[in-house]
Amino acid sequence: MANDEYDFLFKVVLIGDSGVGKSNLLSRFTRNEFNLDSKSTIGVEFATRSIQVDSKTIKAQIWDTAGQERYRAITSAYYRGAVGALLVYDISKHQTYENVTRWLKELRDHADANIVIMLVGNKSDLRHLRAVPTDEAKGFASENHLSFIETSALDASNVELAFQNILTEIYRIVSSKALDSGDGAQATIGAGTNISLSKAADDEASKGGKCC
């Protein structure tokens, strides 16, 4: 793990039904690979990649697990410490979209209450097989205060963007929350990391409390 330097480490989990393409989203984002016949995930997979946000290095630690298991054997270990979740469904299989509510419940039960959730409609390349209209999913996402994006791990469209967005969102929340908190702590943060006060404040303002 040479040049393993980062300013922030965020754990992000991939969840969703079996076969929606979680593992391929992971491999596309972390290794730029796609495998049409990727094996079913057994237990947990894990990969990392660092990106830059506001000249800060954010290391994303992305966890992927079997869709079928619903983590019953590893639930708390899987969600523990996760600050983001990509809730993935397959736009060509309506059932995987219907199950999104079950996954949201799972998150409510096991993850941090403030986890940042992004709804991801994967396999957008399968236009001719689309079973979930984009608008429907978009509406559902905004009702439930989730971000939303459609991706294709196969043709790589929006994969980078999806991860960028969720990591940036987490970063914004983290930095603004850090500034919101106690005086002493604020001083420490401001002095140490050079997070621009005005910038962070702006970001927070622009968010307008929509998140969380």
Next chain:
Amino acid sequence: MRSLAETQARWQATQTHCASVEDLQNAVRHNGPSSPCLSGCRSVCWKVFLLSKDGDNTKLSWSQSLGEKRESYSERRDHFLKFINHPEALTELTIDPLADDPKSPWNTVREDEVVRAEILQDVQRLPDEANYHEDYMQRMILDILFVYCKVNPDRGGYRQGMHELLAPILHVVEQDALDRESTTASDEGDSLEELMLETIDQSFIEHDAFILFSQLMEHAQSFYEVKDVPNSSPPTDGPSQSRFPEQSSAIVERSKFIHEVCLQKIDPELAAHLTGIEILPQIFLIRWIRLLFSREFPFNQFLVLWDTILAVDPSLDLIDLVCCAMLLRIRWQLLESDYSVCLQLLLKYPPPDQLHGPHTFVDDALYLRDHMNAPGGATLIKKYSGRLPNVQKSTQSAERVNSPLPGLDSIRKKGFGLRSPIRSPSKFLQQQGGVENMIQGVLEKSEKLGINQALRDAVGEIKRNMQGLNEGLSSPYPRVVLADDGAAKALAVMQRRNDQLASLLEETVMSLRALSVSNLEDKARSLDIIEVAAAKVQFVQIYLQDASMDIPTADSPTSEEAQLAADKREDKEIKKAPPPEKENQPLSPVSATNASGPNLSKADSKLGDMKKSEEIQDPLSNAAEATSNDSKKEEVLSEGQPKTPVAVSIPARSTIAQSSFSWMLEPEESGPPQTPPIGKSPTSQQKRRNNNASREKNAFLFGEAPAELDERDPLRSGDIFGMEPMPTPPAKGK
């Protein structure tokens, strides 16, 4: 499909070992490349292993069983696949397809189709091995798994991973199969052995695969059992209240058992490391175990591993120790890795070297089964890495590590005596060879834990002090000569001496380990412990360097008294490091190499396969060299010796908790103190960049809290990622 001639040859190769099940087991275990699994019919071997009844070693019990089970499978298959394969039969029924009866065959078929679709999704994603993706293979795998689920409705249905247990079985059976029709048509047909024709009959491929799979699942089923998450938990607004207790699924229990019991006994240091960096064993063991290691090794290698496992222990109890053996094989890499790297190693297991393929893990496991203790683990570690683990501890002492506070207390209660009572010298015989390793290990281990600098400073100080002493007394000391008739006596004396030194080091290691477990939570106390440890290590060093010195024992009351006095004084001034008393000992400088050589090499011979004496001498002579290099400039120091070197080396420096990254630390700072194990000496500031182990750990913990901490600290629940309010930096020196 193989030619008839080849099949016959393979059958014969298998039969030569089939006199009894034991013969076949031994042949598979020991015959290497000529194992009947490789040169003969692997499927036949598996059938023998999985179908032979306990206590019934008659040659053909498995064959009989095979016949009965084939019949049974045929019936069940016909029954459960009736409407799947013949949907038109449904319409002939006089039942309303839309009837609300959940037991209506229409409903059953609809439910079955859902199950089959779920299975099929995984079958289509089987690894690209062998012939898994041939249509006939896919259909058979689907049908077998489906029938298995229908036959065992109480087992929770299909679980991902079962398909990868079945596929190799089906492949192996299919490879050996023989088309009976074609052979009877040929001339030689009559001369063929009936048993062969029956056993590998092509028309029973699916049956036999189902049978073998079912037999395997008798023991593997528990890997897949998951209890439903209780839904009784009331809705709450925070994770701390709604977090369910970890489900008591069998695989999690087994993973814990492997980590906390097996590995703890075999390699307590590694077990503690995994605990320390918070890697939960089930994270990687679920896949290892559920798939019987088939994803961890290349196709042909894991088949040989399966051969060996099935031959040795079809009940699969041994896999706990196979897992341990795998961990031992990469223990050095794991020990020097942080959370991320460890996880990557465990989820992408490094390929074992050519000479020791995956099947050798079974041999290791068998060895561990008979030697389930630290020396057993150490033997294997040494075998594959050439290095001995830092500490080889008895189970008893390993258990003490688990409870850091009692450990600390007991050490403190003893006072900080330089010499501890030797409880059972014979218990420590096996540790002799590792004395130098142990000292080195203390350094290595503490380095990882961030107390490196402090300890290194302390030990460096000791070395310098010793050098000063050596210079003060410059006459070369006579070596210990193991002359003819005196040899036995000298050996005995040395042995006892070694025992004493070893036990003293064990105490030291214990206290340091307890310290590491305590996470430096109490700085002042930690310093005390490090100081005492340094003193003890120094004591041992002195006696190692001068083999002629007698260790005070009960036989020599005067020195014992002196020792006790020293102990007492230390009790009073625990802040002071090594007491000056030691300098008053009649010390004579002597070549460390020469003096310690006989000591250690003799101990080696006890151990048999342990290091040769030269290897052990090296570190010592290096140490001697090192000390002589800086001896001059340290002379002054050696005079005013007991100047608490440790305390000096730890100035007050802001910890990460106080730095700008503090908010990334674990949120439960307000809970039980968890001071991050960051080096606190000045140089650790430069080292911080490399200190990702601790950093990552802390960073990773950001927003997370162990369930048990959560429960104690419900206030956290509303925090954003558990970060609000800002965690106050832990009080320094708390």
